[in-house]
Amino acid sequence: MxxxxxxxxxxxxxxxxxxxxxxxxxxxxxxxxxxxxxxxxxxxxxxxxxxxxxxxxxxxxxxxxxxxxxxxxxxxxxxxxxxxxxxxxxxxxxxxxxxxxxxxxxxxxxxxxxxxxxxxxxxxxxxxxxxxxxxxxxxxxxxxxxxxxxxxxxxxxxxxxxxxxxxxxxxxxxxxxxxxxxxxxxxxxxxxxxxxxxxxxxxxxxxxxxxxxxxxxxxxxxxxxxxxxxxxxxxxxxxxxxxxxxxxxxxxxxxxxxxxxxxxxxxxxxxxxxxxxxxxxxxxxxxxxxxxxxxxxxxxxxxxxxxxxxxxxxxxxxxxxxxxxxxxxxxxxxxxxxxxxxxxxxxxxxxxxxxxxxxxxxxxxLPEGTSEEDALIARRAFAGLQWGKQLYLYDVPRWLAGDPAQPAPPRSRLDGRNKHWQHLNLAEVISMPDEWEYPWFATWDLAFHCVPLAHVDPWFAKWQLLLMCREWAMHPNGQLAAYEWNFSDVNPPVHPWAAWQVYAIDGNQDRDFLQRIVIKMLLNFPWWVNRKDPEGSNIFEGGFLGMDNVGLFDRSEPLPDGQRLEQSDATAWMGMFCLRMLRMAIELAREDPAWDEVATKFLVHFLAIAQAMEDVGSGHVSLWDAEDEFFHDVLVDENGHTFPLPVRSMVGLLPLTGVAMVPNWVAYELPDLTDFFDGWTSRRPELADALLHTNRRGHSLRTLSMVDRGQWRATVRRLLDEGEFLSPHGIRSLSAAHRDGITVSVHGRDMSLKYVPGESDSGMFGGNSNWRGPVWFPVNALLVDALRNYGRAAGAGETVEMPTGSGRQLTVTEVADEIEDRLVGMFRPGPDGRRPATPRHHPSGELWDAHPTFSEYFHGDTGAGLGASHQTGWTALVAHFICSPDGIPNR
The missing domain is CATH 2.70.98.110 (Glycosyl hydrolase family 63, N-terminal domain)
Structure with a gap:
């Protein structure tokens, strides 16, 4: 180990x-x-x-x-x-x-x-x-x-x-x-x-x-x-x-x-x-x-x-x-x-x-040469992860029915919360998002926790990911439990991404773990396809998908009859799902040829999703706005009319995460997958450059990407614009271009949204979440990882301007390094000794400034901690950045 x-x-x-x-x-x-x-x-x-x-x-x-x-x-x-x-x-x-x-x-x-x-x-x-x-x-x-x-x-x-x-x-x-x-x-x-x-x-x-x-x-x-x-x-x-x-x-x-x-x-x-x-x-x-x-x-x-x-x-x-x-x-x-x-x-x-x-x-x-201050930050983040492990006891059928020696619960409970999860019976120590505000697991949160956990306890990280897939947790229909307030809510499918990260951090050696995860994700994937792509268009829906109030309206609420929301982020999550499954299947196929066909299956799915994002052909919705040069959600009414929602948010950045490098050895070790590659490119030459990127013509190293080169550069230009997504402390969840607000009229209904760098000014989701401007560590981690993947393959040697408009050219890998440094920098003491990530209400002084605080999310302009004050779950990803300054090896 x-x-x-x-x-x-x-x-x-x-x-x-x-x-x-x-x-x-x-x-x-x-x-x-x-x-x-x-x-x-x-x-x-x-x-x-x-x-x-x-x-x-x-x-x-x-x-x-x-x-x-x-x-x-x-x-x-x-x-x-x-x-x-x-x-x-x-x-x-x-x-x-x-x-x-x-x-x-x-x-x-x-x-x-x-x-x-x-x-x-x-x-x-x-x-x-x-x-x-x-x-x-x-x-x-x-x-x-x-x-x-x-x-x-x-x-x-x-x-x-x-x-x-x-x-x-x-x-x-x-x-x-x-x-x-x-x-x-x-x-x-x-x-x-x-x-x-x-x-x-x-x-x-x-x-x-x-x-x-x-x-x-x-x-x-x-x-x-x-x-x-x-x-x-x-x-x-x-x-x-x-x-x-x-x-x-x-x-x-x-x-x-x-x-x-x-x-x-x-x-x-x-x-x-x-x-x-x-x-x-x-x-x-x-x-x-x-x-x-x-x-x-x-x-x-x-x-x-x-x-x-x-x-x-x-x-x-x-x-x-x-x-x-x-x-x-x-x-x-x-x-x-x-x-x-x-x-x-x-x-x-x-x-x-x-x-x-x-x-x-x-x-x-910790890597050799880690500064004393960064070592403190990482150790405190790891400490929070250890103290965030909590015993979680919940037998849903017993809870619904009540106990023999107690008064019977009201009959209304049997038609209420979690009634469709009567298989769920957990009695395990589980990594919680937060000690107090979230003393219950959330599956997508937990997946992010496992990445830093893998640096100190790879067995526990792998066991946590597998636990969410066990038959006493995972729904028989293949859905992963969301969180106890409503296990049926839909959270982004980040399990495959986290599993690959954990596998790589642990030294690319535990194929038993990889096989067990892939098998369970083979059950989870059809649930997404069957439930969240009802039109069979390879453009996905999903609801709020963990990003709560990022949209113009509550995406978790049902739409009027006949309407549907085609989501840029849901489609991007599924593209990333396919690529991580493809990569894991490729890894397994090196020792067992049967997995070669599984790899081909997910390549086919990915190409279909990527083609839909490209809007090739007709009969489905384009999520790419050529005029705005950004991806958006699109509302489709009962007559098939489309209404792009012109909000520049994390929803439109997530397609960048649909990127993966295909190793050179695939060409001679996996014949089924290689034959499909060759056959597909010969049949669809017009798509080869768009979806199968190579750094140099004829080079065997390929990069699969949901976005073509033009879309990639346009999206990254906005990503690195300090007037939009790039803050001094990472990537904002909503473009600061919306500081003055944006109003959209659909079917005569005006809907508004505004960049709010701090706490939510809306009562949506109880007012306890804000994706309308702050910096969130989990999506930043996904974007940094995607930039590294792109920069090591199709983007190798390419430069982009950072910040946009500055004239300063960096390689894509250097861009990833700088975003990481901005994220870690939130926790380092400033000239006055105070850490930018310290919540506003913490007094200043030696007794306070000595302690890094790991909040749920961070002010989009100042970096001050917001939301849950002890979110050393996903925010512990700062320790992952410190332990893997160049990303994880052996990709």
């Missing part, structure tokens, strides 16, 4: 961990940052997940399908969880989880209102570190909801720093570190530092709890936590645990700075508070899930179980005053006990050793 690399301790652990249940993967930061407000926990009649289990209920309810917490740690099945709780002596509740606004509450949709950073993390979770910034004054929950509720789509969000609560650095930086002495021996170190000017009180309450699996009428076995009876009141505090699957465990807390108190309760819903005393069964626990909160924050001495046993507990350290600049550290150790003696290596030694091994591992991952 690590051919050509030095074998560090972490590489050795990875080589022993090519399985989702491998020993070193058994414990990890798999606890969600938010379980409340998710579809899985929604048992309402109307599908309003935000309202059914709101934040205000999160500390009172036992979750059904998962858990959440600060810096959470759990086993791979999520049975036993460990997370941090804090209290500053002023908040009205324990700080147990990240707070944020729901989609209806935020003027730009859901939005976390906290500050935290993933500092480090290795793929086996042998070492991980996470930082949370905890205010010393009472957290302004009500103020954040109230003020944001008054703001419209055209106004900025009201953030935690805007309240003044963090002024003069009046906060604790709380760093949580996990380090494994062995697969079943996890050390946890928690350090809180007072950065404020005055002494401040602090309560540290790391909590241990079992996920509630016993209240649903499916399995009444109840695990147990209890204080070790042998504890004599001095030295470390030892809590024992027993679980029918995990066996026996212990959690030991050191007696520093003082011996902690222990509080026990049960991970069960507080029925009395939520529904009244009459709702509490006779044999129900007297110590429900919020007992620790009531004991600590509200001083209820009898809130917790005096027997010191239950299914949830907290170690309670109370430091009356932490001096300015002072740090307080507490330590825990979670150990599986099956046949193991007590750990011998001191906890502090384990943490130091694993930290150094993380340094050695990333020194080997």
């Amino acid at each position: 690590w051919q050509g690399w030095s074998v560090t301790a972490e590489h050795q652990r990875l080589s022993d961990s090519a399985d989702s249940r491998a020993a070193w993967r058994r414990w990890g930061p798999y606890v969600s940052a938010r379980q409340w407000g998710t579809v899985r926990e929604d048992y309402s009649a109307d599908g309003d997940a935000w309202a059914y289990l709101p934040f205000e209920h999160s500390h009172l309810r036992a979750y059904r399908w998962g858990e959440d917490g600060l810096a959470g740690l759990c086993d791979v099945d999520g049975y036993l969880n460990l997370g941090l709780a804090l209290w500053n002596g002023r908040d009205d509740r324990l700080k147990e989880r990240i707070f944020g606004l729901t989609n209806p509450q935020g003027n730009h949709g859901e939005d976390a209102k906290e500050y935290w950073w993933a500092l480090d993390g290795t793929p086996t979770h042998s070492y991980a570190s996470w930082l949370y910034r905890y205010p010393q004054a009472a957290y302004p929950y009500e103020e954040l909801v109230r003020v944001n509720g008054r703001r419209g789509h055209g106004e900025e969000e009201y953030e935690l720093a805007d309240t003044g609560i963090l002024d003069q650095d009046r906060f604790f930086d709380v760093t949580v570190t996990h380090a494994k002495a062995s697969p079943g021996d996890v050390c946890v170190e928690i350090t809180a530092t007072n950065h404020g000017p005055d002494p401040a009180p602090l309560h540290l309450l790391p909590q241990v709890w079992f996920r509630n699996t016993w209240s649903w009428g499916l399995d009444d076995r109840r695990p147990q936590l209890w204080l070790d009876e042998g504890d004599a009141g001095a030295g470390p505090v030892r809590v024992l645990a027993r679980h029918h699957e995990l066996g026996s465990l212990q959690v030991v807390a050191e007696d520093s700075p003082v011996r902690p108190r222990v509080l026990f309760c049960d991970n069960e819903t507080n029925l009395a508070t939520l529904y009244g005393e009459g709702a509490v069964p006779e044999d129900y626990t007297a110590y429900p899930v919020d007992a620790v909160d009531r004991a600590v924050v509200h001083g209820q001495a009898d809130a917790c179980d005096p027997r010191q046993r239950g299914t949830k507990m907290a170690f309670w350290w109370h430091v009356e005053q932490v001096a300015p600049g002072e740090s307080v550290t507490v330590r825990l150790r979670l150990t599986e006990l099956q046949g193991r003696p007590d750990p011998e290596t001191p906890l502090s030694e384990v943490v130091a050793r694993r930290k150094q091994e993380a340094v050695e591992f990333y020194a080997d991952v």
Whole structure:
């Protein structure tokens, strides 16, 4: 797996961990940052997940399908969880989880209102570190909801720093570190530092709890936590645990700075508070899930179980005053006990050793000569990917039907969300787009995550791509699941592109993986052809295709009877799909000639799509506007009249991604494909130059491209125009030529759109997405890859002007390099020490500027981070750029 690399301790652990249940993967930061407000926990009649289990209920309810917490740690099945709780002596509740606004509450949709950073993390979770910034004054929950509720789509969000609560650095930086002495021996170190000017009180309450699996009428076995009876009141505090699957465990807390108190309760819903005393069964626990909160924050001495046993507990350290600049550290150790003696290596030694091994591992991952700053950016991006792995439990038929011991869900649920996905049953650790805003997988997001993941954990990257194709995830009709709010939504088919990237990053050697992906994509491809090309024209539809509000209207909504939208981006996605399948089939055919015919099949499909894009012949729609020299979506009415939508957006740039290089060896190793090439070019000589580009006449190296040379140069001219798509920080999703707006009239209806470099000024898609100007990493990665492919083959030696109008000529490969450098440059400190990608609401200063932040997308003019504030999923592609400055080898 690590051919050509030095074998560090972490590489050795990875080589022993090519399985989702491998020993070193058994414990990890798999606890969600938010379980409340998710579809899985929604048992309402109307599908309003935000309202059914709101934040205000999160500390009172036992979750059904998962858990959440600060810096959470759990086993791979999520049975036993460990997370941090804090209290500053002023908040009205324990700080147990990240707070944020729901989609209806935020003027730009859901939005976390906290500050935290993933500092480090290795793929086996042998070492991980996470930082949370905890205010010393009472957290302004009500103020954040109230003020944001008054703001419209055209106004900025009201953030935690805007309240003044963090002024003069009046906060604790709380760093949580996990380090494994062995697969079943996890050390946890928690350090809180007072950065404020005055002494401040602090309560540290790391909590241990079992996920509630016993209240649903499916399995009444109840695990147990209890204080070790042998504890004599001095030295470390030892809590024992027993679980029918995990066996026996212990959690030991050191007696520093003082011996902690222990509080026990049960991970069960507080029925009395939520529904009244009459709702509490006779044999129900007297110590429900919020007992620790009531004991600590509200001083209820009898809130917790005096027997010191239950299914949830907290170690309670109370430091009356932490001096300015002072740090307080507490330590825990979670150990599986099956046949193991007590750990011998001191906890502090384990943490130091694993930290150094993380340094050695990333020194080997990063290319020689990587600057110290770029190394920091990449490591932080990789850390976010590791902390973004979350246990995802969702059995759709069980969720629809409800549980035997609970009230039956409303019958309306059976005709509601995800009713067509009753085969889906997932219980896996999955790479999530974001810790808080998106604590659920999205298949096309995940495909992008896998590309940077392949640099540090190729097995996990490949397993994630394959998982989305397994029979318990992929629909029997061949569709890949979109995301839990609606698995039937249509996301772009980027799986083949990502699979080829991962295969190449891993050294072009795992043909078993490649074969498994190609087989599953052979099932997915007909779904697209049958569902999204109803006219058989090879021009595709698809709906919003992940780019939400990029168009003049909501492309996910049905059009009036008889109308259809022929989409430039849908057609481009399918052309790219064909080319990646062709390339993978070519690779497989080198060892198994049967794949030669599969390669030919996808060449045929690609040529048909490319010809349709060229508008050769008659009877279908042209997506190329010769006058505007750009690709557009086209609306077709019931009479066949066409209405091009003259918007210059990412929709029209994506045809550039339909490009692939055919290796020289194909000519003599794959006769079926070669014969087809020769026969097709002899039958269609007028198309050969348009679709089969060569750098020099007679050269055997060919480049397949969806766009001809004239279209390519015209599109690239707009791509590299700073007045259009080229920003100082990458490629915009909408041309800045639309700064003053554009209005289009179709059938008497006026539709408008305007370049908006920042947050959306529209309520479309809840106002929580904006493709109308900002820079998005995933599509930038696709364009950069396409430019490299073109520049290495048909475009080799050619130059283009960058920026357009500057007179500065660069090769196509140099253009790709510069776009990458602009993207990475967003995260590098500027002259004032502030990184352009830092969100506006982050204060400046040493304590803030030290931390790169990976946002969902970035301001089209300034590069400031926007949207979800911890999107170290696809935005972690910045680490891919740093690790592959010249693109991936052996294309």
